Amino acid sequence: MLEIRWHGRGGQGVVTAAKFLTDIALFQNKYFQAFPEYGPERMGAPIQAFTRIDDNPINIRTGIRRPDVVAVLDATLIGTVDFLNGLKENGTILINTPEPPEAIRRVLNIENKPYKVFTVNATHIALETIGRPIPNTPMIGALVKALNLAPIEVVLEFLEKSFSKKFSEEIVRGNVDAAKRAYEEVQEG
Template sequence: MIEIRFHGRGGQGAWTAVQILARAAIREGMYVQSFPEFGPEREGAPIRAYARISKEPIRIHCGIYNPDIVVVLDHTLLKSVPVTSGLKENGALVLNIPEKYLEQYIDKMKGPHDIWFLDATSLAVKILGRGITNTAMLGALLKAREVIPLKTMLETTREIFLERFSEEIARKNIELIKEAYKEVKKVE
């Protein structure tokens, strides 16, 4: 079983990201759980969202404290939120951060896990026209750990965005995921 924690701010779409991930995993015939941080959400306040993905039925019903993967949607959280807390050995930390800020935080982020980074905000502004990074970071996540095939993620994203928005928004988000998948880099 793989456990994933997203860090974001209220309104950045961390909850949507884990829902897309869950539906994509079900499409792959896997078992999932995805849940938001169960509290009153406020726009801009730090929030967390979680997912479990497994080949076997998932029975456990408690919080995730030792994730295999942590995804951070907003690097301004790094100052105040202990994003590496509980991250497993050999886990992956996937950050949305402009490269120029990486040096400032890298020592704090280091541990027995690998670190991936991408300036997802700039990429999202370029492709979507808005700095919404949740789908971009799903692309980055799949590059770091192929929890499900990229193709399945793209199909699911298309399905969900067609349900909720439009053909154009679906197309742009798919492009964004592909670009993010290409551009995310591992800290060596």
């Protein structure tokens, strides 16, 4: 089972990102769960969301305490939220930041840990493509690359389909571009 814990702030599309991955899992005929940790829902307050994907039906419905992956949509959570808590020994970290992975390793004091660290400047990409600082779609693109979740073309197609229900063509295009760019620009180190 793949367990992903999402960290971000209210308004950054954390829950939407957690839920979007289930569309890909559904396409792959896998079992899935996605749910937010509902607390005080205030714009800017730290929030978590969870995604589980498995080949078999999923029984557990508790929050994810031992994630395989933590995806952090806001680097200002460093030092505020203990998002590494419970991360598996060979777990993956993806952070939205302009910094390279080595710098993040230093800041998080995990230079000698076997974690896989990925960084992507998702807010910058979102501003350039969507025109708003909402980092969730670039984070999806980066995560698809980091975890080799699915062919990027498939993901972009789903993104387009899913967003077309709610948004204008311009916004849909912006989001698709954002995910694609993040997929290409994400760094590992």
